[in-house]
Amino acid sequence: MSSTLLEVTRAAHEDVERLERLIVKDLQNEPATSKDRLFQSHRVRNMIDTIISTTEKLVEIYDDNDNARKDEIAALGGQTATGTNVFSAFYDRLKEIREYHRRHPAARVVDATEEYEALLKEEPIIEFSGEEALGRYLDLHELFNLYINSKFGEPSTEYSAYLDIFSQPHKIPRKLKLTRQYREYTENLLEYLVYFFQRTEPLQDLDRIFLKVEAEFEEQWANGNIQGWENEGQENGHVPAMHTVIDLDYYSTVEELTEFGPEKLKEALAALGLKTGGTVQQRAERLFLTKHTPLEKLDKKHFAKGARASQQNQAAAVPEQDDNVKEIALLETKLKKLCDLLDETIARTKDNVVKKQALTYEEIEAEREEEETQADTESDDDEQQIYNPLKLPMGWDGKPIPYWLYKLHGLGQEFKCEICGNYSYWGRRAFERHFKEWRHQHGMRCLGIPNTKNFNEITSIEEAKDLWKKIQERQGVNKWRPDLEEEYEDREGNIYNKKTYADLQRQGLI
Numbered sequence: 001m002s003s004t005l006l007e008v009t010r011a012a013h014e015d016v017e018r019l020e021r022l023i024v025k026d027l028q029n030e031p032a033t034s035k036d037r038l039f040q041s042h043r044v045r046n047m048i049d050t051i052i053s054t055t056e057k058l059v060e061i062y063d064d065n066d067n068a069r070k071d072e073i074a075a076l077g078g079q080t081a082t083g084t085n086v087f088s089a090f091y092d093r094l095k096e097i098r099e100y101h102r103r104h105p106a107a108r109v110v111d112a113t114e115e116y117e118a119l120l121k122e123e124p125i126i127e128f129s130g131e132e133a134l135g136r137y138l139d140l141h142e143l144f145n146l147y148i149n150s151k152f153g154e155p156s157t158e159y160s161a162y163l164d165i166f167s168q169p170h171k172i173p174r175k176l177k178l179t180r181q182y183r184e185y186t187e188n189l190l191e192y193l194v195y196f197f198q199r200t201e202p203l204q205d206l207d208r209i210f211l212k213v214e215a216e217f218e219e220q221w222a223n224g225n226i227q228g229w230e231n232e233g234q235e236n237g238h239v240p241a242m243h244t245v246i247d248l249d250y251y252s253t254v255e256e257l258t259e260f261g262p263e264k265l266k267e268a269l270a271a272l273g274l275k276t277g278g279t280v281q282q283r284a285e286r287l288f289l290t291k292h293t294p295l296e297k298l299d300k301k302h303f304a305k306g307a308r309a310s311q312q313n314q315a316a317a318v319p320e321q322d323d324n325v326k327e328i329a330l331l332e333t334k335l336k337k338l339c340d341l342l343d344e345t346i347a348r349t350k351d352n353v354v355k356k357q358a359l360t361y362e363e364i365e366a367e368r369e370e371e372e373t374q375a376d377t378e379s380d381d382d383e384q385q386i387y388n389p390l391k392l393p394m395g396w397d398g399k400p401i402p403y404w405l406y407k408l409h410g411l412g413q414e415f416k417c418e419i420c421g422n423y424s425y426w427g428r429r430a431f432e433r434h435f436k437e438w439r440h441q442h443g444m445r446c447l448g449i450p451n452t453k454n455f456n457e458i459t460s461i462e463e464a465k466d467l468w469k470k471i472q473e474r475q476g477v478n479k480w481r482p483d484l485e486e487e488y489e490d491r492e493g494n495i496y497n498k499k500t501y502a503d504l505q506r507q508g509l510i
Contacts, residue, residue: 004100005072009061012054019047026120035134038200042124045202126199135200137349138342140166143189150185152176160357163350167339169332170228177328186331193338200345209341210334217333221326229329248291257284275304355405363404393426417459419443 023044031037064070131139144162147153152172157165165171166189176182197206220226246268251257257265258280265283266276272295274286286302339346356364392400393411406412414424415431420439425431434440435456444451447461449468458464488501490510504510 004096005061005069007097007100009058009069012058012061016051016054016058019051022119023047029120034136038126038135039123041202042126043119043122046124047119128199132196135196136345137352138163138196138345140189140192140349143185143192146185146188150181151179152182152185160350160353163346163353167336167346169335172228174228178325183324183328183331186328186335190331190335190338193335193342197338197341201341204341209337213334213337214330217330221329226329226333228332229325246287248288251288251291254281254284254288257288260284270304273304274298274302358408359404367402367404415459417443418461419447419459419464 026040026044026047029040031040061069126134128134129139131137131141140162141159143166144159147162147166148155148157169177169186172182194206197204217226221229224230246257246260246264260268262280262283265280265287268287269276269283272287272290274290276283278286289298289302359367386399388400390400390403390406392403392406395401409427409429411427413428414426415428416422416424417431417434417440420434420443423434423439425434435451441451444455444464447464447468449455449464454471455464455467458467486498488496488498490496490501494510496504501510
């Protein structure tokens with residue numbers, strides 16, 4: 001509607017300005033919980049998307065491809081085709097604007113403060129599975145099943161171990177990656193991680209991150225420095241060295257090739273489709289030709305019957321295969337980048353899986369209800385005193401750890417070590433681990449005793465000294481004594497130790 005185009009433009013600018021102010025106001029509020037932070041990020045993301053779509057409409061209006069804006073501006077100055085004066089044109093425009101606002105009440109210029117303030121309390125609907133727990137954990141069970149049922153995966157792998165493996169595709173043998181199954185698996189895994197990242201970090205510009213990754217990938221690929229695909233991007237039209245039996249890059253003369261012998265040279269020539277007959281020298285010379293000359297430029301007399309056509313087909317298929325290899329390597333590079341960005345979430349997911357393995361179903365349900373209750377009753381006051389009547393140790397989040405974890409690790413049991421200066425260790429695990437730590441090792445060095453396995457569980461200085469004394473005595477008893485243990489034999493076959501043999505010999509008895 002050209003008669004109201006300027007009003008539409010004004011309203012669009014007003015909406016953009018209001019949304020920008022609202023974004024600033026929302027970001028000034030520090031979220032108290034991870035759930036609030038997630039909702040805030042999605043609210044801001046939705047407002048940014050609205051600003052972008054509104055701005056695109058404004059750009060289209062300012063482009064004025066149909067000259068509607070130009071005609072309306074001209075009409076404001078009284079320049080009409082009917083020749084009406086300025087005042088009648090003004091009142092005609094005023095009447096049109098009022099009629100427009102009567103038909104579109106939402107477009108009125110009203111005080112929308114309360115309406116916009118309501119957006120700050122909005123809780124966007126975000127789709128998360130129960131396993132993902134509002135973005136706290138990854139849900140890779142479906143991809144885990146694909147991995148263990150594939151040729152490149154290990155069927156005996158546990159889910160907790162898979163959480164360490166899936167971010168390290170370079171450890172999978174290269175020959176197992178050149179399959180359709182592996183490519184589909186990698187694409188599905190990357191698609192899930194991208195979807196998860198967009199839901200948990202909506203304000204991150206993933207497209208820009210991937211553009212930088214692709215630029216770095218191209219440079220590293222050209223230099224053959226991609227982890228797991230080293231030297232893959234440095235081929236120059238020759239058949240890759242990995243397809244031959246002998247890598248010619250390491251040999252500079254024909255004489256060096258002759259050392260492989262006739263059978264090895266025959267096998268290498270057959271792999272390239274060349275003739276395999278002749279002496280060792282002839283075979284080596286024929287193979288050496290391929291070091292500096294592409295196969296497609298070799299004289300056809302060097303090829304076995306019917307092998308030239310198949311070799312040309314193979315050479316034609318090499319670029320296609322190289323493209324496929326490069327695409328798989330790029331997928332892996334993007335996958336590693338996303339795993340770096342989600343490093344904390346992956347670690348948190350593994351801890352959660354390990355913890356669940358030690359719980360029964362009833363305990364898992366009880367803990368889930370407890371987390372929901374804590375989330376509902378969590379106070380916005382950061383300085384509120386934490387209720388901790390059992391004096392439980394604090395966790396990574398600054399809150400007391402669950403009581404079941406306290407009991408599981410026996411953190412109520414105190415162990416003292418005299419060697420460590422009567423230092424206290426709480427829980428059996430911390431006590432066993434401290435024998436390898438610096439404090440205990442320093443105490444053993446001060447006593448002049450080596451910190452070996454023999455002294456595990458020894459916390460008393462006197463006990464450590466007594467044990468070290470016994471060990472030294474035992475080592476002295478077992479020491480080699482040649483006068484008693486070295487054996488000699490006389491002509492009759494009688495066996496004597498060194499001392500007895502020497503005495504009898506001096507007496508002339510033997």
